[in-house]
Amino acid sequence: MSKGTLFDKVWDLHTVKILPSGQTQLFIGLHLVHEVTSPQAFAMLRERGLTVLFPERTVATVDHIVPTEDQARPFVDDLAEQMMEAIETNATSNGIRFYNIGSGNQGIVHVIAPEQGLTQPGMTIACGDSHTSTHGAFGAIAFGIGTSQVRDVLASQTLALAKLKVRRIEVNGTLKSGVYAKDVILHIIRKLGVKGGVGYAYEFAGTTFEMMSMEERMTICNMSIEGGARCGYINPDDVTFEYLKGRDFSPKDEEWDQAVTWWRSIRSDEDAVYDDVVIFDALQIEPTVTWGITPGQGIGVSEVIPVPESLADGDQAIAQEAYKYMKLTPGDPIKGTKVDVCFIGSCTNGRISDLREAARIAQGHQVAAGVKAFVVPGSERVKQQAEAEGLDQIFVNAGFEWREAGCSMCLAMNPDKLQGDQVSASSSNRNFKGRQGSSTGRTLLMSPAMVVAAAISGKVADVRDLV
Numbered sequence: 419m420s421k422g423t424l425f426d427k428v429w430d431l432h433t434v435k436i437l438p439s440g441q442t443q444l445f446i447g448l449h450l451v452h453e454v455t456s457p458q459a460f461a462m463l464r465e466r467g468l469t470v471l472f473p474e475r476t477v478a479t480v481d482h483i484v485p486t487e488d489q490a491r492p493f494v495d496d497l498a499e500q501m502m503e504a505i506e507t508n509a510t511s512n513g514i515r516f517y518n519i520g521s522g523n524q525g526i527v528h529v530i531a532p533e534q535g536l537t538q539p540g541m542t543i544a545c546g547d548s549h550t551s552t553h554g555a556f557g558a559i560a561f562g563i564g565t566s567q568v569r570d571v572l573a574s575q576t577l578a579l580a581k582l583k584v585r586r587i588e589v590n591g592t593l594k595s596g597v598y599a600k601d602v603i604l605h606i607i608r609k610l611g612v613k614g615g616v617g618y619a620y621e622f623a624g625t626t627f628e629m630m631s632m633e634e635r636m637t638i639c640n641m642s643i644e645g646g647a648r649c650g651y652i653n654p655d656d657v658t659f660e661y662l663k664g665r666d667f668s669p670k671d672e673e674w675d676q677a678v679t680w681w682r683s684i685r686s687d688e689d690a691v692y693d694d695v696v697i698f699d700a701l702q703i704e705p706t707v708t709w710g711i712t713p714g715q716g717i718g719v720s721e722v723i724p725v726p727e728s729l730a731d732g733d734q735a736i737a738q739e740a741y742k743y744m745k746l747t748p749g750d751p752i753k754g755t756k757v758d759v760c761f762i763g764s765c766t767n768g769r770i771s772d773l774r775e776a777a778r779i780a781q782g783h784q785v786a787a788g789v790k791a792f793v794v795p796g797s798e799r800v801k802q803q804a805e806a807e808g809l810d811q812i813f814v815n816a817g818f819e820w821r822e823a824g825c826s827m828c829l830a831m832n833p834d835k836l837q838g839d840q841v842s843a844s845s846s847n848r849n850f851k852g853r854q855g856s857s858t859g860r861t862l863l864m865s866p867a868m869v870v871a872a873a874i875s876g877k878v879a880d881v882r883d884l885v
């Protein structure tokens with residue numbers, strides 16, 4: 419085993435060959451497929467008379483276009499219905515495992531693969547979806563690919579890629595109460611910028627991440643791509659192995675022991691050399707809220723919307739664009755900003771621990787008059803688990819709607835959309851212009867706990883004042 423970072427070790431182990439271009443032909447251990455980026459890829463495969471090389475390494479589900487209320491077929495939206503039909507046909511005719519609605523296993527692709535134990539340390543994982551970086555929480559090298567690359571992986575199980583540099587992002591210390599993994603990653607992106615990670619894989623290390631659960635680690639790695647890094651990862655440890663033990667696709671019996679030994683060996687070595695190292699202190703991190711139109715435009719909940727003079731030259735133009743689009747005034751506190759819609763869900767924060775924490779805070783409170791608040795579990799399994807624990811009742815009693823699993827208003831490719839210039843408090847990962855289904859809709863990103871605080875208050879509030 420070569421010395422170095424986990425990234426180097428996993429990359430080297432999956433290298434088929436170095437191509438004349440200098441790129442690496444990399445073997446992909448697991449290919450995840452969803453309905454939005456796959457139809458064209460399958461069509462290109464058919465045009466060339468090719469078949470799927472490793473159907474057993476390919477897993478498909480539906481998430482983006484899935485309605486979270488009325489799921490009767492055919493869907494009201496023709497385009498969504500066509501995407502459903504395409505993936506159903508493509509999966510069946512190619513012998514690909516497919517988790518359809520109602521299977522008990524359907525959900526957001528980045529939620530279902532970890533929960534079933536498909537995602538494992540030391541793997542290479544690709545999916546036609548930028549938030550594939552999520553799976554790096556397990557010590558996998560996992561990244562999003564474009565549609566023509568989806569075709570390449572279907573046909574050859576390999577990709578031609580340039581190797582990335584590695585930046586170690588260390589955060590040390592215990593997070594203050596009311597501060598969550600979401601705040602940590604929003605803080606990192608605020609400090610390093612949305613393009614800061616271009617050309618890098620992010621290795622998240624330090625005691626703060628070591629103390630996190632796997633679900634919190636997934637929240638961190640999920641948003642690596644929002645910081646410009648193609649992938650992010652955390653070295654696998656006992657927390658990882660504990661999470662994976664007994665899951666559907668996890669190794670069993672003697673194979674389990676062998677796997678753990680191997681997983682330990684791929685951790686970055688103590689003396690690994692990094693292209694860059696950045697260090698943060700957990701105590702400096704506050705509950706964070708975005709005020710602008712990129713995930714890097716975040717501030718602590720007790721701060722004011724930055725005035726132009728306080729910003730670096732390179733951040734001025736996008737800040738001006740953000741003030742205008744968001745209809746917010748520099749110098750005003752973000753706390754107190756009125757919200758219309760509150761959304762809890764997505765591959766960033768739609769897992770069971772997110773819903774437990776949100777329900778804990780919602781219990782005994784009521785959603786403010788005039789606010790629409792809804793909870794969308796990340797998968798059918800998350801939904802079932804939440805219902806078994808009575809979380810759905812807590813939400814409903816507090817005035818939240820309880821929905822079926824999917825991406826929902828994270829991207830609003832389904833019927834869940836903002837209207838006009840409504841403001842959402844959202845536990846998702848992108849606040850781009852028009853992201854949530856209305857070309858003038860405005861998104862404030864925050865942790866699920868902070869979304870509950872906003873729902874109850876009708877405006878941006880500090881969750882620490884509620885609990």
Ligand SMILES: CC(C)[C@H](C(=O)O)[C@@H](O)C(=O)O
Nearest residue numbers: 454455546547548549562829
């Ligand atoms: C639809 C898909 C291609 C897209 C992505 O790649 O991330 C979506 O999941 C998103 O979050 O914007």
Ligand code: SF4
Nearest residue numbers: 549764765825828829
């Ligand atoms: S939940 Fe949002 S970020 Fe995640 S895959 Fe779906 S649309 Fe993309």
